[in-house]
Amino acid sequence: MRTAYCVETVRRAERELMARVPEGALMQRAAAGLAAACADLLGRVYGRRVVLLVGSGDNGGDALYAGARLSRRGAGVTAVLLAPDHTHAGGLTALLRAGGRTVAPAGAEGAVRRADLVLDGIVGIGGRGGLRPEAAALAALVAEAGPAVVAVDLPSGVDADTGEVHGSAIRADLTVTFGTHKPGLLVDPAREHAGSVRLVDIGLGAELPAEPELEALQHADVAALLPTPGGESDKYRRGVVGVAAGSARYPGAAVLAVAGALRGGAGAVRYVGPAGDTVLARFPETLVSDRGPKQAGRVQAWVVGPGAGEDAGTVAEVLAADVPVLVDADGLRLADAGAVRGRTAPTLMTPHAGEAAALLGVTREEVERARLAAARELAARYRATVLLKGSTTLVADAGGAGVVRVNATGTAWLATAGSGDVLSGLAGSLLAAGLNALDAGSAGAYLHGLAGRFAAHGAPVGAHDVAAAIPEAWRDVRDRDLRD
Numbered sequence: 001m002r003t004a005y006c007v008e009t010v011r012r013a014e015r016e017l018m019a020r021v022p023e024g025a026l027m028q029r030a031a032a033g034l035a036a037a038c039a040d041l042l043g044r045v046y047g048r049r050v051v052l053l054v055g056s057g058d059n060g061g062d063a064l065y066a067g068a069r070l071s072r073r074g075a076g077v078t079a080v081l082l083a084p085d086h087t088h089a090g091g092l093t094a095l096l097r098a099g100g101r102t103v104a105p106a107g108a109e110g111a112v113r114r115a116d117l118v119l120d121g122i123v124g125i126g127g128r129g130g131l132r133p134e135a136a137a138l139a140a141l142v143a144e145a146g147p148a149v150v151a152v153d154l155p156s157g158v159d160a161d162t163g164e165v166h167g168s169a170i171r172a173d174l175t176v177t178f179g180t181h182k183p184g185l186l187v188d189p190a191r192e193h194a195g196s197v198r199l200v201d202i203g204l205g206a207e208l209p210a211e212p213e214l215e216a217l218q219h220a221d222v223a224a225l226l227p228t229p230g231g232e233s234d235k236y237r238r239g240v241v242g243v244a245a246g247s248a249r250y251p252g253a254a255v256l257a258v259a260g261a262l263r264g265g266a267g268a269v270r271y272v273g274p275a276g277d278t279v280l281a282r283f284p285e286t287l288v289s290d291r292g293p294k295q296a297g298r299v300q301a302w303v304v305g306p307g308a309g310e311d312a313g314t315v316a317e318v319l320a321a322d323v324p325v326l327v328d329a330d331g332l333r334l335a336d337a338g339a340v341r342g343r344t345a346p347t348l349m350t351p352h353a354g355e356a357a358a359l360l361g362v363t364r365e366e367v368e369r370a371r372l373a374a375a376r377e378l379a380a381r382y383r384a385t386v387l388l389k390g391s392t393t394l395v396a397d398a399g400g401a402g403v404v405r406v407n408a409t410g411t412a413w414l415a416t417a418g419s420g421d422v423l424s425g426l427a428g429s430l431l432a433a434g435l436n437a438l439d440a441g442s443a444g445a446y447l448h449g450l451a452g453r454f455a456a457h458g459a460p461v462g463a464h465d466v467a468a469a470i471p472e473a474w475r476d477v478r479d480r481d482l483r484d
């Protein structure tokens with residue numbers, strides 16, 4: 001499990017650790033890890049030109065100490081001092097002793113244009129808001145000049161706690177972060193600014209609380225969640241998932257949701273709705289009912305909404321069932337908020353940003369700017385688990401106050417019509433197989449993202465290709481876990 005903690009928690013842990021280790025030790029650990037990551041990126045350090053962007057705090061100090069290490073290994077290191085009167089004194093002395101030099105921002109252009117590598121030590125977890133004008137101008141110059149960029153702890157200008165970006169921010173190829181991930185490194189739009197992320201252990205782990213702000217499942221975590229049939233299993237014991245989806249206008253949504261559901265671990269898929277013939281033609285193993293959800297036979301979970309059009313009656317009927325329900329697409333619009341809040345069995349809502357915006361009464365852009373807040377707010381309002389789809393998929397558990405799961409396996413190739421229907425069937429199937437809503441949503445998103453990668457291999461795919469690749473994703477999760 002990869003975990004992320006917010007700044008307040010990091011600060012508290014840092015204080016406790018600092019009380020037990022010699023002064024300056026944490027910064028030396030951070031700088032050593034940072035310099036090693038830079039050396040790996042450069043391949044060869046000797047003769048390389050490195051520019052440090054140095055702000056007024058310890059983030060700049062980390063950059064200066066790392067710069068000193070690189071300078072001792074033969075790099076030409078130039079520090080651009082954004083706050084010359086408040087530069088980290090120890091770091092600056094170390095850099096100068098190691099042979100580095102300093103310039104003012106106004107005189108930095110030549111050095112930036114010649115640089116092989118720029119270290120962004122403008123601001124870290126002490127940052128507020130986007131970059132200030134002088135730093136923003138430097139960031140623009142770096143972006144134009146195009147050297148490799150390593151962000152120290154965080155790309156300067158992003159919000160560490162929320163992943164929001166207010167104004168301009170550094171874009172890095174690599175972020176070297178200390179002690180723990182911060183939520184902003186895992187949530188878009190900030191995540192996009194971070195590039196790849198390397199975590200340097202500075203000994204903070206033991207001081208961090210058990211419950212993080214965010215967590216990202218990895219193969220082993222998902223493998224432990226996936227249902228596996230045993231000798232006692234039969235199709236009913238494995239769980240039956242009901243899919244109430246599709247309409248005369250959108251029969252394909254029913255097919256795609258069933259395609260996902262058949263690969264999600266339930267023992268049988270029951271379909272209700274007007275697209276039964278189309279579903280059967282594609283998937284003869286589906287149990288098709290021509291009656292409504294109440295009369296369709298027992299299920300252990302329902303999926304309702306993909307391609308549902310205006311069929312509010314079916315949505316209401318499904319919400320009245322005393323089993324876990326996944327509500328997606330049209331179902332989100334048609335569901336009565338009071339009926340969702342009043343349910344006793346778990347509810348998993350799976351909006352994309354546009355659907356979340358409609359439910360919250362804000363714009364799509366507002367949701368995309370503050371994804372974490374939107375997921376938590378919806379989970380609180382509906383007392384439901386909320387899976388917010390998009391470039392980073394977030395799953396907030398009912399109430400919105402607990403740990404939020406973030407999925408890192410997705411690919412932009414998944415942005416194709418109908419791929420959300422596949423996800424709803426897949427996650428609904430996991431619900432029917434007995435996973436709780438948080439696990440079903442996050443394991444479903446994980447497999448779906450991986451299936452998208454395997455199906456795409458860097459080329460366009462249709463949603464049915466994603467569904468067909470779910471078994472490969474499932475095997476990868478299982479087998480890699482066994483190998484590790």
Ligand SMILES: NC(=O)C1=CN([C@@H]2O[C@H](COP(=O)(O)OP(=O)(O)OC[C@H]3O[C@@H](n4cnc5c(N)ncnc54)[C@H](OP(=O)(O)O)[C@@H]3O)[C@@H](O)[C@H]2O)[C@@H](O)CC1
Binds near residue numbers: 014062204
């Ligand atoms: N946690 C740990 O265990 C360890 C942490 N370590 C390191 O310490 C870093 C935190 O250092 P920190 O506390 O000194 O704050 P930091 O981020 O350097 O900001 C300083 C000042 O910047 C300013 N400023 C604010 N916003 C701004 C903006 N948008 N644009 C421009 N400037 C802005 C503002 O000052 P102001 O100008 O407002 O007076 C603010 O006070 C952390 O990220 C990590 O790298 C490691 O060394 C090892 C262990």
Ligand SMILES: Nc1ncnc2c1ncn2[C@@H]1O[C@H](COP(=O)(O)OP(=O)(O)O)[C@@H](O)[C@H]1O
Binds near residue numbers: 413414419420422
């Ligand atoms: N840029 C992106 N990067 C990664 N995944 C994405 C991106 N855009 C969309 N997705 C994923 O693709 C799927 C699209 O679902 P959705 O928007 O409901 O599409 P549809 O309604 O056509 O089925 C979701 O799982 C979402 O997380």
Ligand SMILES: [K+]
Binds near residue numbers: 059120121152154156
């Ligand atoms: K930084």
